[in-house]
Amino acid sequence: MNKKFLLSLGSIVAITLTGCKEKDYGEFTYNDSFVVIRDTLVEGQNQKAHVVFLFGQSNADGVSSNAYLEINAKETYDAYENGYDNVFINFINDGGNNSSYLGFQKCALGCGCSPDYFGPEMGIAQKMSKAYPNELTFIVKYTWGGTILKNQWLDDNGGRGMLYNSSMDLSLKCLYYLTSKGYDWKIDGICWMQGESDTYSSRPRRYYNDTVDYVGLMRHDFKSYQDEIRFIDAGIYEDGGIWKDAAKFNNSKKKFAAKSNLNVYIDPNKLELTTQNEPVGAVDYAHYDATSMVRLGRAFGEEVAK
Numbered sequence: 001m002n003k004k005f006l007l008s009l010g011s012i013v014a015i016t017l018t019g020c021k022e023k024d025y026g027e028f029t030y031n032d033s034f035v036v037i038r039d040t041l042v043e044g045q046n047q048k049a050h051v052v053f054l055f056g057q058s059n060a061d062g063v064s065s066n067a068y069l070e071i072n073a074k075e076t077y078d079a080y081e082n083g084y085d086n087v088f089i090n091f092i093n094d095g096g097n098n099s100s101y102l103g104f105q106k107c108a109l110g111c112g113c114s115p116d117y118f119g120p121e122m123g124i125a126q127k128m129s130k131a132y133p134n135e136l137t138f139i140v141k142y143t144w145g146g147t148i149l150k151n152q153w154l155d156d157n158g159g160r161g162m163l164y165n166s167s168m169d170l171s172l173k174c175l176y177y178l179t180s181k182g183y184d185w186k187i188d189g190i191c192w193m194q195g196e197s198d199t200y201s202s203r204p205r206r207y208y209n210d211t212v213d214y215v216g217l218m219r220h221d222f223k224s225y226q227d228e229i230r231f232i233d234a235g236i237y238e239d240g241g242i243w244k245d246a247a248k249f250n251n252s253k254k255k256f257a258a259k260s261n262l263n264v265y266i267d268p269n270k271l272e273l274t275t276q277n278e279p280v281g282a283v284d285y286a287h288y289d290a291t292s293m294v295r296l297g298r299a300f301g302e303e304v305a306k
Contacts, residue, residue, distance in 0.1 A: 025159075025220040035169050037090070037177040038103035044183035049136040050128060051175065051187045052304050054091075054121060055167055056194035058145030058286070059237075061093045062112025062119025064293035068278045069109070069118070072291050080122050080294075083108025086133065087125040090174055091141035092166075104174075107139055118290075119143070120193060120234075123297020124304065131305035138185065140174045142167035148197045149210045158213040168221055175225060189230040189304040190218060193296070195253070196236055196286070199244040208252035215256070215263075232303045233257060234266040234296060237275055242285045266299045 054060055070077045083106040091111050092099045098114050107125040112118045121139050128137040144163055147153065155161040160168075178185050198207050215231050222229055235250040236243050243249075250267075257265035273292040275285050288296060 025217050035102060035173045037173050038101065039177075039181075040103035040105065041088070041178075041181050041183075044178070044181045046182055046184050047136060048132075049138060049178065049183040049185040050132060050304075051178070051185050052124060052128065052137060052139045053171055053187070053190045054119070054124070054139060054141040054143070054193075054300075055190065056143050056192055057147045057197060058113065058143075059196070059234075059288055059293075059296075060119055060141075060191075060193035061143035061145045062117050062121070062293065063145070063284065063287035064112065064118055064290045065278060066109045066116055066118060066290075069290035069294070072289075073294065079126070080109050080118070084125045084129040086135065087129050087137045087139065089121055089125075089139040089141060090170070091121070091139070091143075092170060093141070093143050094145055102170075104138060111141065113145060118293065120191065120293065120297035120300050123294045123299070124191065124301040125297075126294075127298055127301025127305055131301075136183070137188075138174070138178060138183075140171050142170050146197055147194070148201050149194060149207065149214060150198070150202060153194075154210055154214055154217075158210065160217060164214070164217065168218075172221075187222065187226050187229050189232050189300075190215075191232050191234075191300045191304065193234045195249050196243050196246075199236065199246060199249055204245065204248040204252045207249055208255055211252065211256045212259075228262055230262050230264060230303070232264040232266065232300055234300065235268045237268050237273060237288070239269075239274075240276060240285050242275075264303050266296070266303070268296070271295050271299055 087107040088104040089107040089111055090100050090104045107121055109118045111121050153161050153163045233253050235253055236246040238246040254265050257263040274289045276283055278289045
């Protein structure tokens with residue numbers, strides 16, 4: 001782990017970062033008062049650990065029902081409900097509508113848009129727990145449903161937007177906290193499930209350019225901690241016609257993935273994800289059914305574990 005931490009506990013923290021080869025993004029500055037990580041972990045004693053970031057809108061947030069998962073995945077439900085002893089999560093969803101209150105907790109059901117729902121973190125936790133049974137995984141999750149990449153995650157000029165700053169504030173504070181507790185961590189990947197709202201507010205080419213800016217900013221701002229961070233991007237659900245030109249937007253995601261072996265595209269069609277089954281009698285076509293959400297999370301986890 002690169003330990004060139006340039007954090008302080010003042011009211012304003014500026015992190016000086018090395019230059020980016022493709023574009024000079026300047027410095028990331030955030031207000032220290034926003035995030036103070038609660039001390040919920042035991043001393044790490046130099047234990048090996050993996051860090052996974054999960055960002056995006058509602059299908060990253062998690063609008064998949066715990067109750068439907070219990071009905072349709074009885075053989076594995078208890079493990080999801082009880083959580084994984086070697087996987088912890090610190091999460092903020094929808095600006096705090098549901099959160100872990102800035103502390104790491106065992107990753108279990110209830111980390112979605114409300115305690116009755118879950119997101120991709122469960123599949124990620126399952127895969128990471130199996131891949132690294134003797135090591136720890138820390139998931140840092142910041143999501144907000146119904147948001148767009150431009151103007152919310154980014155600003156009007158392709159720079160750091162409000163949601164970008166908030167997600168990085170949480171992320172960098174978590175890294176600093178894990179170091180202060182003595183964990184020997186590395187970042188295994190950034191998982192991104194977003195783009196549905198952009199199908200009504202943007203064009204596929206613009207979304208591609210925005211993705212270039214967004215990922216460039218993140219890699220720049222994490223560079224003082226680690227080089228070569230993988231970006232794992234899940235496609236938008238194409239069936240059902242609810243998302244306008246979803247296939248074209250997914251082609252933009254594929255195009256970005258092809259730029260580097262550090263970029264990965266997860267194809268929702270190959271996973272055979274569904275949205276048309278739940279809730280029975282009042283189907284939510286915008287969000288993945290419970291077992292599909294688990295499959296999406298597992299796909300993220302498989303890529304992260306590589």
